[in-house]
Amino acid sequence: MTSAMISSEKTAIELRNLSVTYPGGGKNNKEARAVKAVRNCSFSVARGNIVGLVGESGSGKSSALMAIPGLLPPGTLVSGQIFCDGEDISALSEEALNVWRWRRIALVPQGAMNSFTPHLSVERHITEVLTHHLGMTRREGRGYAAELLRTVGLEAEGTSSILDRYPHELSGGQKQRAALAAALACGPDFLLADEPTTALDVITQKEVLDMTAALVRERGMGLLLVTHDLPLAAGLCDILIVMKDGVVVESGPSRLLVGAPSHPYTRRLIEAIRSLEKTEETRETGGERL
């Protein structure tokens, strides 16, 4: 199966035959060195849906995700179409894309650690987009930024102090929450999350993802979650899309896909997880006997 479902009436983002190729480094034999990261990939994410894009490292998940807001490295060859609410945004210039970025499509990056500009405070990160996109004053922006931080559960730490902190003064969990708050600032229709909790411990990971899912549902946004963690995605997402070697191999409602996978790769992935769980279980019961 190379193309996933497209819910036409409320589709927010739709990828049609998307291919992403990173050019080779050498001058000679460029074709041979070029890496085709995504091949004729088609899927869509509707508002109100949480879609998980899963697969092993190097399967092309992040490339597909970053192609949506046009953030692939310069020189990357992109073919196919990307529609947002029916409008083809794949061929737009950087300037034209800026109208879509953050206002309509926001990004929660892979490992928020380095995604904050080091010399700007949390407040500046949020108010900058509010003043730029929504025309708020800095004072109005500060008030709204404080509200956003409360929404993502940073109020317990004292919102004003978090607002005035610099990225290096935040913990990993705080940074990830602040990144989510910043992503929500302009009320986007669509959230792209690229392995958003990779660098966090398991408990914080769950907290952040649960909160993200709750906010997405509450605000009726669409969420595309890229992760290599299939059990996590299965528990959180409405729809799962499995990628391997740049190709979508299978997609469907999470329960159905995990319960009865049709593609051998998906089956292998699920069996691997089950065997891992069994090993863990045996180890635990063995430990109890001892």
Place this chain on the structure above:
Amino acid sequence: MSALIKRVAGSLVVLIVVLVLNFFLFRIMPGDPLVGIMDPRFSPEAKEQLAAQWGLDKPLAEQFVVYLREMLSFRFGLSMMTSVPVWDELKNRVPNTVALLLPALLLSAALGLWLGVKAALRRGSRVERLVLLSGAVSFSFPSFFVQLLLLLCFAYVWPIFPLRGTTSIPPPEGPAAFFDYLWHLALPLFSLVILSFGGWALYIRNMMVKALGEDYVLMARARGLSRRRVVWNHAFRSILPPVVTIFLLSLPGVVSGAVITETVFSLNGAGRFLLEATNSHDYPSAGAAFFLLALLTVSCNLLADLIYVLVDPRVRREGAR
């Protein structure tokens, strides 16, 4: 605050060490300061009289006390070469050096910054190739060679600019004097700019290439901010603290480099004065020139520390704690 006091105290210690070394190093150096100012046919009695006149017959400790008093009061004593107060000599020459070096430094840094940022944004373009080439020229050619070449081309073969001096002889009067002065400074200024903008451009380009590849710059783009804001507020702003530091720290080096430029173009500046004073063992003049150079170095270091705090809010925050 305590860190600032420590830095100021450290700077004062450096200045004291320079003052002491300045005094003893010139006296250890081989050569007689009186040779430069007396006729070789002078009798030994006349030489002794001359030594007494300049206070060179006194014990070293007593000379040191006089030296310290003169230096710390910024009077610097009389020049042994010209018998004019060193302060007056410097007063005539320092403006010429500042008029040459300050625009040269500002122009080369501004041009280097602009080209460096352009080169980083347009990888593989002509601008980047120009930056790499000019950087290589800056670091490969000795300044006197380029300056002599410029003199040869633009003052001798095509006499567009004057061959030597700060003013024409006889000097013109009225507004013409100002333009005559600019005309004399133009070629040295141009030489300094072409010799140093490449280094700046290469430095800025390398730092900007690194900054533009950072995740936070990608995220600034993802936020839909304008290109200008992404480049200047996020990427350039992050490299600003080291750029400001390097700018200030390069200032004393540029002043030292004035020795060569002023000598090649025969300009009446402080750099040439420093060279002539050292060559002729003019203790008061050389001591004053080196002391002022040390003062400039220490002040620039201190200023770099202070400005670093201003341009990097993270350091400001740490300092407040």
